[in-house]
Amino acid sequence: MSDFIGRRPIWSLVILIAVALLAFLIFAVWTPWMELTFGRKRVFLSALFNGITLGGLYFLVASGFTLIFGLMRNVNLAHGSLYLFGGYVGYSIGNLTGSWFAALIGAFVIVALAGMLMQVLLFRWMEGQDLRQTLVTIGLSIIVADLLLWGYGGDTFQVTTPDWLSGPIQLPFVVALRSNGEAVMMMYPLVRIAILIGAIILGVAMWLVLNRTRIGMLVRAGVDDRDMLSATGVRVQLVFIMVFAFGAGLAGLAGVVGGTFQSLQPGEDTKILLSSLVVVIVGGMGSIPGAAMGALIVGLAEQFGSVYMPTYAVMLTFVIMVVVLAIRPQGLAAVRR
Amino acid sequence: MRKALMAAVAACALIAAGGTGQAQEKLRIGVMATLSGALTSGGEDGVRGAQIALKQRGGKIAGREVEFIIAATDASPDSALRAARKLVEQDKVQLILGPLSGSEGIAMRDYSKTVPNVTVVDASSGALETTYVNPSPNYFRFNSNGAMWMAGLGDYVFKDKGYKKLAVIGEDYSFPYTQVFGFALGYCKAGGQIVQRQWVPLGTKDFGSVIANIPDDVDAVFLALGGGDSVNFLNQYGQTGGKAKFVGGSIMVDQTVLSSRGNAKRLLVGTPSSGGVADAWDDPKWKAWVKAYQDAFPADKRFASPSLFATNYYNAFNGMATGLEKVNADLSDGGAKLRAELAKVELDAPNGPIKLDDDRQAIATTFITEVVETPNGELTNKFVRTVPNVSKTMGLSAEAFKAVGLPSRTNPECKP
Numbered sequence: 078m079s080d081f082i083g084r085r086p087i088w089s090l091v092i093l094i095a096v097a098l099l100a101f102l103i104f105a106v107w108t109p110w111m112e113l114t115f116g117r118k119r120v121f122l123s124a125l126f127n128g129i130t131l132g133g134l135y136f137l138v139a140s141g142f143t144l145i146f147g148l149m150r151n152v153n154l155a156h157g158s159l160y161l162f163g164g165y166v167g168y169s170i171g172n173l174t175g176s177w178f179a180a181l182i183g184a185f186v187i188v189a190l191a192g193m194l195m196q197v198l199l200f201r202w203m204e205g206q207d208l209r210q211t212l213v214t215i216g217l218s219i220i221v222a223d224l225l226l227w228g229y230g231g232d233t234f235q236v237t238t239p240d241w242l243s244g245p246i247q248l249p250f251v252v253a254l255r256s257n258g259e260a261v262m263m264m265y266p267l268v269r270i271a272i273l274i275g276a277i278i279l280g281v282a283m284w285l286v287l288n289r290t291r292i293g294m295l296v297r298a299g300v301d302d303r304d305m306l307s308a309t310g311v312r313v314q315l316v317f318i319m320v321f322a323f324g325a326g327l328a329g330l331a332g333v334v335g336g337t338f339q340s341l342q343p344g345e346d347t348k349i350l351l352s353s354l355v356v357v358i359v360g361g362m363g364s365i366p367g368a369a370m371g372a373l374i375v376g377l378a379e380q381f382g383s384v385y386m387p388t389y390a391v392m393l394t395f396v397i398m399v400v401v402l403a404i405r406p407q408g409l410a411a412v413r414r
Numbered sequence: 415m416r417k418a419l420m421a422a423v424a425a426c427a428l429i430a431a432g433g434t435g436q437a438q439e440k441l442r443i444g445v446m447a448t449l450s451g452a453l454t455s456g457g458e459d460g461v462r463g464a465q466i467a468l469k470q471r472g473g474k475i476a477g478r479e480v481e482f483i484i485a486a487t488d489a490s491p492d493s494a495l496r497a498a499r500k501l502v503e504q505d506k507v508q509l510i511l512g513p514l515s516g517s518e519g520i521a522m523r524d525y526s527k528t529v530p531n532v533t534v535v536d537a538s539s540g541a542l543e544t545t546y547v548n549p550s551p552n553y554f555r556f557n558s559n560g561a562m563w564m565a566g567l568g569d570y571v572f573k574d575k576g577y578k579k580l581a582v583i584g585e586d587y588s589f590p591y592t593q594v595f596g597f598a599l600g601y602c603k604a605g606g607q608i609v610q611r612q613w614v615p616l617g618t619k620d621f622g623s624v625i626a627n628i629p630d631d632v633d634a635v636f637l638a639l640g641g642g643d644s645v646n647f648l649n650q651y652g653q654t655g656g657k658a659k660f661v662g663g664s665i666m667v668d669q670t671v672l673s674s675r676g677n678a679k680r681l682l683v684g685t686p687s688s689g690g691v692a693d694a695w696d697d698p699k700w701k702a703w704v705k706a707y708q709d710a711f712p713a714d715k716r717f718a719s720p721s722l723f724a725t726n727y728y729n730a731f732n733g734m735a736t737g738l739e740k741v742n743a744d745l746s747d748g749g750a751k752l753r754a755e756l757a758k759v760e761l762d763a764p765n766g767p768i769k770l771d772d773d774r775q776a777i778a779t780t781f782i783t784e785v786v787e788t789p790n791g792e793l794t795n796k797f798v799r800t801v802p803n804v805s806k807t808m809g810l811s812a813e814a815f816k817a818v819g820l821p822s823r824t825n826p827e828c829k830p
Contacts, residue, residue, distance in 0.1 A: 123626030123627075231457075
């Protein structure tokens with residue numbers, strides 16, 4: 078940390094000022110002048126929190142995507158289908174058992190198995206052939222999308238939120254003052270907070286596993302130099318299957334999460350694939366902190382875009398991607414080699 | 415074994431050959447419906463409506479067997495054009511039933527001008543411009559547009575419900591513009607105010623920011639959303655614990671939403687709305703149609719009662735079939751005779767009489783309704799009153815209506 082400040086004094090100052098400004102915007106009671114320029118504080122805060130929680134969802138999907146890419150150099154364009162598949166599976170399990178956790182775990186396990194099968198039956202046989210892998214995954218995503226349409230129809234599905242997670246919660250931020258001086262606190266959906274906390278815990282756990290355990294060491298070594306790792310006697314294929322299963326499982330889990338606070342329907346697969354592609358490109362291919370950073374940026378951009386410039390909101394994420402590609406093509410958090 | 419097989423094949427061939435030899439060529443009708451995207455449930459119900467209408471005619475029009483070729487769209491104009499081109503160029507249909515959604519309709523109006531031998535009977539799309547600005551001579555519409563479906567609601571909401579100030583949330587395309595336009599015409603004349611309008615893309619997943627942006631000091635929120643978007647909105651609105659009252663657009667409180675899974679729809683109880691149908695109307699013809707609908711499909715493959723879309727497709731098909739019967743299903747002249755007959759068709763539809771004006775736009779009945787919960791827990795639209803014979807100028811003179819301008823994100827203004 079002090080090292081960073083020493084090396085980049087100007088950037089540190091900019092970041093510090095931005096953080097201070099953000100903190101001020103969040104905690105201060107807004108003056109009429111500020112309400113005039115930025116709109117109401119509740120809108121600003123809600124866009125901020127929605128952006129962060131949406132980032133949490135994107136992180137769940139994109140971290141698996143980026144892990145698979147980093148290790149296997151495999152751009153899995155069927156990742157969105159795994160998301161949607163997981164969502165539907167979770168919906169069915171949730172309906173059967175009535176338990177949201179069963180849905181989460183069931184979706185994770187079943188989609189992880191599907192991912193395992195994909196790796197064993199398909200990708201093993203076309204290692205290093207980028208174009209073929211890309212075409213096969215696109216084909217797979219089309220087939221899966223049609224199968225899901227066949228099985229579940231074109232309707233909108235929603236995974237039922239458990240009772241203890243539904244409804245709003247009061248956050249300790251003042252959004253406005255009533256005329257009698259009483260403070261109006263911010264109300265926010267509990268389920269979104271839970272999802273955000275879940276995503277953070279998962280992200281930290283993943284970082285710990287990757288950086289502090291033997292398995293993580295193997296995976297990192299595989300990302301850096303696959304051939305050398307297998308030459309040292311590690312069963313690389315096993316590591317691949319494991320990582321693929323985990324990445325796919327995360328996508329399935331994210332499907333349930335997305336189906337809880339948004340909804341599931343055909344077409345969602347390509348939408349989430351596009352978002353995670355942007356997230357991964359912005360953050361840097363193969364990097365977990367990069368995925369977190371990218372997910373946060375894309376989530377915030379989407380939400381702030383939809384509030385402050387609704388007409389161009391769709392474009393905003395792509396503008397960000399173009400800017401990142403122009404200035405730092407390897408992604409924000411990628412390590413330069 | 416081999417011989418038996420050969421015989422069977424030969425028999426099949428004979429039957430097939432005999433079949434084509436005897437019967438006339440099938441009458442092929444292209445049916446466009448939104449079978450993916452936010453309006454999926456509506457599209458599926460629309461197709462049901464057309465199928466019931468066809469079954470009631472024994473699968474035939476003027477003695478010719480009818481074949482539906484269903485083309486899926488996703489409510490976007492370009493998907494509608496793709497589907498229509500496929501129907502016309504590949505399947506060689508001369509009759510198209512559809513499209514379903516507002517902006518699709520405008521695209522189809524323009525497309526129909528390029529294929530003068532094809533007759534398009536709109537099935538449920540509701541943009542005003544479709545039959546008002548440069549109407550196409552081979553484009554017919556037996557349903558009201560979005561503005562006409564709002565006739566009388568503004569007055570009812572202002573006077574009977576006492577909502578003096580409203581905020582609007584709608585999807586960002588022509589149909590919701592038209593609905594807000596139609597609503598505002600009556601509501602603002604009565605003295606109401608629309609203080610804010612938020613337009614979201616069709617298929618929006620995340621309404622968090624939109625919900626936070628609803629002003630505190632409005633009496634109700636006018637929702638011009640449809641299908642999946644409505645369900646998403648209500649769900650997320652419930653999650654934030656909001657307590658606002660709603661006024662519904664025609665497809666916001668339609669069976670596509672009222673029959674959806676989950677509890678979010680209960681927020682709609684007490685919501686006034688208006689449209690082309692009222693679920694719980696006592697009229698014998700309407701009841702007969704509801705029964706036909708319920709008998710035609712098992713309970714898990716349909717809604718509790720026909721949605722606006724099913725009814726519109728049903729009427730559109732019956733309109734088309736009536737015209738076809740007059741000309742004995744003869745389209746050899748490129749459909750010129752058919753179009754002359756179609757313009758004269760008057761339908762005695764389950765949702766009131768329908769006739770066409772000079773621009774081939776329906777003049778029909780609008781129903782004002784209110785969402786109530788039935789004793790068995792289903793939601794339905796209680797009938798409040800009808801506004802008969804609504805035309806596309808909404809009771810204004812042609813000049814006065816023209817002066818209001820076209821529906822858009824901001825028109826009409828509705829400021830005090």
